[in-house]
Amino acid sequence: MDKQFAQVIVNNKASQVDKPFTYLIDGDLVGVVKEGMRVIVPFGIGNKMIKGIVIRIEDFFKEDYKLKRIIDVLDDKPLISKELIELSLWISKNYLSSYIDAFQPVLPPGDFKQVNTFVELINNSKIDIMKINEDEKKLLYVIENEKKILLEDLKKKCKIVNINKVLNSLEDMGIIETTIDIKTTVEKKYEKWVRFLVKDIPLIKVKELIGSRSPKQLEIGEYLYNIKETSLKSLIEELNTTLATIKALEKKGIIHIFNKEVNRDPIKNNIEYYKKHTLSNSQRKVFQRILDSINQNEEGNKFLIHGVTGSGKTEIYLQLVEEILKLGRDSIILVPEISLTPQTIERFVGRFGNKVAVLHSKLSQGERFDEWRRIKEGKVKIVVGARSAVFAPFNNLGLIIIDEEHETTYKSSQNPKYDAIEVAAKRCELEKAYLVMGSATPSIETYYNSLMGDITLLKLEERINNTTLPQVKVIDMRQELDNGNKSMFSKELYEAIEKNLINKKQIILFLNRRGFSTFVSCRKCGYVVKCNNCDISMTYHRNTNKLICHYCGVAINPPTICPVCKSNYIKYFGVGTEKVEEYARKLFPQSRIMRMDMDTTTKKGSYEKILDDMKKKNIDILIGTQMVSKGLDFKDVTLVGIIAADTTLNLPDFRSPERTFQLVTQVAGRAGRGDFEGKVILQTYSPEHYSIQYAKEHDYISYYNAEIALRKEFLYPPFINLISILIYGENNSKVASIAKEVYNIIINEIEGINKEDLFKYVIGPYPAPLERIKNNYRWQILIKVEGQYINSLRNIINRICILNTYNLNFDNIKFSIDINPNSIL
DNA sequence: AGCACGCCGACT
DNA sequence: GTCGGCGTGCTC
Numbered sequence: 078m079d080k081q082f083a084q085v086i087v088n089n090k091a092s093q094v095d096k097p098f099t100y101l102i103d104g105d106l107v108g109v110v111k112e113g114m115r116v117i118v119p120f121g122i123g124n125k126m127i128k129g130i131v132i133r134i135e136d137f138f139k140e141d142y143k144l145k146r147i148i149d150v151l152d153d154k155p156l157i158s159k160e161l162i163e164l165s166l167w168i169s170k171n172y173l174s175s176y177i178d179a180f181q182p183v184l185p186p187g188d189f190k191q192v193n194t195f196v197e198l199i200n201n202s203k204i205d206i207m208k209i210n211e212d213e214k215k216l217l218y219v220i221e222n223e224k225k226i227l228l229e230d231l232k233k234k235c236k237i238v239n240i241n242k243v244l245n246s247l248e249d250m251g252i253i254e255t256t257i258d259i260k261t262t263v264e265k266k267y268e269k270w271v272r273f274l275v276k277d278i279p280l281i282k283v284k285e286l287i288g289s290r291s292p293k294q295l296e297i298g299e300y301l302y303n304i305k306e307t308s309l310k311s312l313i314e315e316l317n318t319t320l321a322t323i324k325a326l327e328k329k330g331i332i333h334i335f336n337k338e339v340n341r342d343p344i345k346n347n348i349e350y351y352k353k354h355t356l357s358n359s360q361r362k363v364f365q366r367i368l369d370s371i372n373q374n375e376e377g378n379k380f381l382i383h384g385v386t387g388s389g390k391t392e393i394y395l396q397l398v399e400e401i402l403k404l405g406r407d408s409i410i411l412v413p414e415i416s417l418t419p420q421t422i423e424r425f426v427g428r429f430g431n432k433v434a435v436l437h438s439k440l441s442q443g444e445r446f447d448e449w450r451r452i453k454e455g456k457v458k459i460v461v462g463a464r465s466a467v468f469a470p471f472n473n474l475g476l477i478i479i480d481e482e483h484e485t486t487y488k489s490s491q492n493p494k495y496d497a498i499e500v501a502a503k504r505c506e507l508e509k510a511y512l513v514m515g516s517a518t519p520s521i522e523t524y525y526n527s528l529m530g531d532i533t534l535l536k537l538e539e540r541i542n543n544t545t546l547p548q549v550k551v552i553d554m555r556q557e558l559d560n561g562n563k564s565m566f567s568k569e570l571y572e573a574i575e576k577n578l579i580n581k582k583q584i585i586l587f588l589n590r591r592g593f594s595t596f597v598s599c600r601k602c603g604y605v606v607k608c609n610n611c612d613i614s615m616t617y618h619r620n621t622n623k624l625i626c627h628y629c630g631v632a633i634n635p636p637t638i639c640p641v642c643k644s645n646y647i648k649y650f651g652v653g654t655e656k657v658e659e660y661a662r663k664l665f666p667q668s669r670i671m672r673m674d675m676d677t678t679t680k681k682g683s684y685e686k687i688l689d690d691m692k693k694k695n696i697d698i699l700i701g702t703q704m705v706s707k708g709l710d711f712k713d714v715t716l717v718g719i720i721a722a723d724t725t726l727n728l729p730d731f732r733s734p735e736r737t738f739q740l741v742t743q744v745a746g747r748a749g750r751g752d753f754e755g756k757v758i759l760q761t762y763s764p765e766h767y768s769i770q771y772a773k774e775h776d777y778i779s780y781y782n783a784e785i786a787l788r789k790e791f792l793y794p795p796f797i798n799l800i801s802i803l804i805y806g807e808n809n810s811k812v813a814s815i816a817k818e819v820y821n822i823i824i825n826e827i828e829g830i831n832k833e834d835l836f837k838y839v840i841g842p843y844p845a846p847l848e849r850i851k852n853n854y855r856w857q858i859l860i861k862v863e864g865q866y867i868n869s870l871r872n873i874i875n876r877i878c879i880l881n882t883y884n885l886n887f888d889n890i891k892f893s894i895d896i897n898p899n900s901i902l
Numbered sequence: 903a904g905c906a907c908g909c910c911g912a913c914t
Numbered sequence: 915g916t917c918g919g920c921g922t923g924c925t926c
Contacts, residue, residue, distance in 0.1 A: 082926095084926090085926080087925090087926090089903060089904090089925095091903040091904085093903080093923095093924085093925080094903075094904095094924090094925060096926095097926085098925080098926040099926050100926060101926090118926085119926095120904095120925065120926085121903095121904065121905065121906095121924080121925045122904090122905055122906060122907095122924075122925070123904080123905060123906080125904080125905085140926085142926070143926080144926060145926060
């Protein structure tokens with residue numbers, strides 16, 4: 078073959094050029110350019126040289142326009158695998174995102190244009206003069222002087238026509254190695270290590286060499302004799318010795334101190350081994366069922382483990398990962414960011430050590446890239462991480478685990494607006510891997526799919542150690558008010574806290590709202606302080622004495638006189654975690670109280686510190702938002718107080734009962750995990766609501782049945798797909814008129830639906846529930862579409878809103894299109 | 903997004 | 915005449 082055709086995604090944010098461009102591969106580049114490699118191509122009228130990524134290579138090309146040639150290839154190995162290219166293309170199609178957005182999650186973190194290839198000489202003893210050709214000799218000559226060199230520099234220095242072929246052949250021989258980095262210079266971190274020098278002699282001989290007059294040296298000698306090498310720092314720490322002693326030993330020629338290259342490793346290396354637990358009978362059954370499927374090569378099988386809180390799902394995950402590891406395949410474990418706590422990390426790292434990479438939002442760019450590279454180069458076999466870890470660049474993926482499957486954080490709210498669960502399922506299908514999901518409160522969609530047979534449902538009905546689920550007591554706050562109690566703690570909750578404090582047990586108080594007061598208002602004229610940029614009332618934060626907008630983050634000083642009627646009757650309403658904290662401190666001055674929410678955990682390590690204090694029982698009462706509801710496992714928590722279950726319940730969103738049920742069940746599950754029985758006190762103004770009633774009984778199935786009936790009746794997922802089109806911009810009337818135009822075109826384009834029914838299926842356009850955010854007015858169109866029509870609707874929306882085939886005036890108008898959004902707010 | 907082309911008004 | 919204002923349309 079003398080020529081091929083490459084489809085290239087050029088790196089350009091503009092939507093008009095967001096499509097694959099075809100380029101000609103000819104000459105020496107045939108067979109060298111591969112899918113997933115970056116190339117340099119001439120682009121535009123000025124033939125500006127830009128970088129792009131090859132997503133497909135074809136042998137034939139139909140169209141008759143003139144093609145330009147690929148100028149050069151930047152990589153010697155594909156930066157992304159075929160499967161991940163496939164996955165990205167699926168994402169762009171499925172979630173209507175641009176190509177460049179869809180490829181972002183699979184590309185190396187940071188700017189992919191800045192990735193550089195380095196070539197390194199790793200083993201010159203393998204050079205066989207007879208077997209290498211002239212070009213290879215030329216390259217080796219350059220590299221021998223440099224040891225490690227930037228590929229670009231190497232190209233300039235040895236001027237070999239087809240350098241990639243030479244590199245590949247030398248790499249195959251094991252003489253050189255190529256690695257990638259985001260830096261252009263070799264900048265490695267070194268650490269001093271100590272190695273035992275003398276080989277193959279008995280320990281007794283070593284002791285003789287050191288001499289009995291140096292007991293400390295003997296100790297070090299014996300220690301190193303066994304483990305061969307260790308870092309200087311850990312040796313000094315471990316044996317409580319000094320550098321002088323070690324240096325003395327080096328003088329005797331027993332050991333050698335050297336510089337060892339270290340990876341920037343964000344995982345703390347002092348994590349203890351997390352020992353393997355024997356599975357209980359019910360755990361074993363679940364584990365065995367999945368293992369059987371793996372052993373019988375039922376590739377692409379999906380499982381849902383529905384296990385009550387505290388039923389030991391993590392140990393099943395760990396043992397599954399171990400089995401996959403035995404098969405030489407890789408595993409991805411997805412956890413919600415919020416539960417990416419030291420506890421989860423400790424378990425995986427504690428069990429599998431340096432085979433694990435952890436990806437979370439607090440990593441720096443450099444750390445993120447290092448982890449990505451370690452995965453890509455096969456140095457780790459397991460990844461634990463939040464949503465985006467589903468794209469970990471493994472080459473032999475065997476298993477994806479999604480813990481707390483129901484969590485909303487698995488749906489991305491930024492482009493591409495993908496659902497990590499759907500992406501995981503797709504990736505498992507592409508790579509013939511297994512998908513295991515787990516939750517105590519599965520999402521309605523996933524549970525429905527498991528009942529329909531798409532997913533194998535496995536149940537864990539009892540907690541390990543036979544602890545019982547905590548008793549939930551529902552308190553009607555209306556009645557409390559009637560009884561003359563105006564405080565935020567009911568009599569029952571107050572007494573329970575008191576009793577637990579006396580018994581030296583720990584307490585968790587949960588309120589899903591941060592800040593002190595949720596809104597500030599003038600009692601005379603009713604004015605409510607709202608954010609200038611958003612249509613949102615501002616929350617008062619006492620610790621900073623500021624009013625903060627929780628949507629755009631703007632902070633202002635609280636007014637002392639009403640800006641409308643000039644009265645000074647400014648009052649603070651609504652309860653947030655700060656106020657709960659203050660009130661609890663007043664009521665229980667002797668107790669140690671800690672608050673955990675976004676405001677107290679911004680500093681690196683602050684989250685870990687609170688959890689550590691909790692573990693060490695330095696905290697009596699932990700007050701927090703959602704953060705306290707997930708994954709925390711403290712044996713001495715016997716009381717959980719839910720201050721107001723209504724905060725999520727009353728949102729005008731079809732998922733709010735589901736959220737409430739999940740949140741209540743999850744937070745209740747924090748109680749009574751140890752040897753002592755747990756109790757939950759749930760305060761609410763709607764005690765009769767089904768999601769609260771079933772949560773009280775820990776009855777998921779009845780809850781599911783009630784919810785699914787409503788979803789069916791009112792036409793919501795899983796019976797229908799929702800597509801939300803949000804149209805926004807600074808000019809309200811322009812936004813509104815575009816929204817109406819778009820709506821009309823959609824109505825006209827949809828065929829086959831009865832005209833009267835259209836209002837049931839295409840809703841809007843209406844001003845979004847949050848009418849203005851960050852100075853943008855927002856209008857919304859909501860479309861309900863059945864599974865078999867979703868693709869044609871995707872095409873319609875793509876044509877109207879993205880390709881703009883109707884030539885509407887979209888100046889200063891932006892679109893946010895979300896397929897099956899988390900909420901319709 | 904860039905970049906070039908093009909059509910029109912203001913200037914040495 | 916011709917310089918440059920920005921509106922329009924294309925990029926394999």
